[in-house]
Amino acid sequence: MARKIEVVEYDSEWEKKFKAEVKEIKRILGKNCVEVHHIGSTAVKGMKAKPVIDIMPVVKDLSLVDGHNAEFEAFGYECMGEYGIPGRRFYRKGGDQRTYHIHIFERSNKTDISRHIALRDYLRSHPEDAKAYAQLKTKLAEEFTYDNDGYCDGKDAFVKELEEKAIIWKKKQEHIGNCMSMGMCFGMSIGLCIGTALGNSSLGMCYGISFGMLLGLAYGSSGK
Numbered sequence: 001m002a003r004k005i006e007v008v009e010y011d012s013e014w015e016k017k018f019k020a021e022v023k024e025i026k027r028i029l030g031k032n033c034v035e036v037h038h039i040g041s042t043a044v045k046g047m048k049a050k051p052v053i054d055i056m057p058v059v060k061d062l063s064l065v066d067g068h069n070a071e072f073e074a075f076g077y078e079c080m081g082e083y084g085i086p087g088r089r090f091y092r093k094g095g096d097q098r099t100y101h102i103h104i105f106e107r108s109n110k111t112d113i114s115r116h117i118a119l120r121d122y123l124r125s126h127p128e129d130a131k132a133y134a135q136l137k138t139k140l141a142e143e144f145t146y147d148n149d150g151y152c153d154g155k156d157a158f159v160k161e162l163e164e165k166a167i168i169w170k171k172k173q174e175h176i177g178n179c180m181s182m183g184m185c186f187g188m189s190i191g192l193c194i195g196t197a198l199g200n201s202s203l204g205m206c207y208g209i210s211f212g213m214l215l216g217l218a219y220g221s222s223g224k
Helices: 013-032 062-072 110-125 128-141 148-198 203-222
Strands: 033-039 051-059 076-078 088-093 101-108
Touching: 013 033, 013 051, 013 101, 033 110, 051 062, 051 110, 062 076, 062 088, 076 148, 088 128, 101 110, 110 128, 110 148, 128 148, 148 203
Parallel strands: 051 101
Antiparallel strands: 033 051, 076 088, 088 101
16 A cells, blocks of 8 residues: 555654654764754644654765665665765655655755755744645645655645745845844944943943944845
């Protein structure tokens, strides 16, 4: 029988399960592992999702990952190779009762790593879009309960549009952060000079940093 597609209410246990699984994944990958991210819908609090936890380890050297396949298999995973995405190593666990997916990328692969993190963070910050995505998935799960290809095809266009919005939003957030950092440095310098002249350099720095941060926020948010 084909795997059943179901979308369920958010479960707070998903985060705990992610953290528990990551411990063994880090042990398997060893020093090659740089960081591990919880991605996908189960990483968005309050969002309905398929109860499959998506995990994204980032490694220094992707070519070393295949050498750990026997260890992943012993941990209950199927080793699927790239599985349609060049530069990835994909592992799945649970058979027809799928529980985990692992997507491993090399840290040099900024494109794939960034799009996964951007989409997750965008959904966390935009509950209306998260709700719309969950509603679409619920509808498709009812329509294509035992047809994974039909389910994936049904949400493909929506996900691509969502990823584009997420990437633009993420870049803007990074721009704002950079502007705020520059503003704080500028404000601290000015505040120190004024504070020293008035005999209270610490107070001057505090006011300067606050002013600079607000100035940077305003400039960054303006889109310039």
